[in-house]
Amino acid sequence: MTTSRKSQVLFGEKFYKKDNICNICEKEKKLSVDHVPPQCCPPTKNRFISNLLYQMIGDKSFRPRSIQNGVTFKTICADCNNFLGRKYDKQLGELSRKIESFVESNLVLPDSFEVECQPNAVLRSILGHLLAAKTETDEVIIDKLIRPSVIDPSIPIHEDIHVFYWVYPYEETSIMRDFWMPSVRGSFQGGGLFNLIKFYPMAFLVTHQVVGGVGQV
């Protein structure tokens, strides 16, 4: 990124759908604004939106900028939005604040460390916001696998859903939906579709096409 910090405009970035189909319950309803990251996550620094996001959601008019409030997607109905906030986001916020305290502590971070959290709610929060982070109504397989467990907390997360996660101590918020990545770098022999959601202080990579791996849940 080459944009100077002085020229950046401090506005939230908003994305809209052309139709009124909720990305989570798939009903036609008035859509509401979903915040990524959710507002209960640490309100750190300015966030810098990656041009990758614009490319992945098909917006070619990229203007790099720093914003304070993350990204907003007017893509889910108020019922689903409130449900995400009430059921899952609090746990993601708590975990984010714990990770933040490590990152901001000036300690040299070990390769891995343990943090107490409610992984089920954290994952459902991430998966729910991943569903929201799309401006098209489409039929991708992973969305179909994710939806039931986001809508109903009693339904287990589908066994094909794999989530990799790591500490992400950077200001840039980046969200990428449905991109293909080779299983061996530089090779096109095999690979899978991935989804990435990165915001200070954590990053999550989500796929339904990988078996095994470090960090898998």
Ligand SMILES: [Zn+2]
């Ligand atoms: Zn809905």
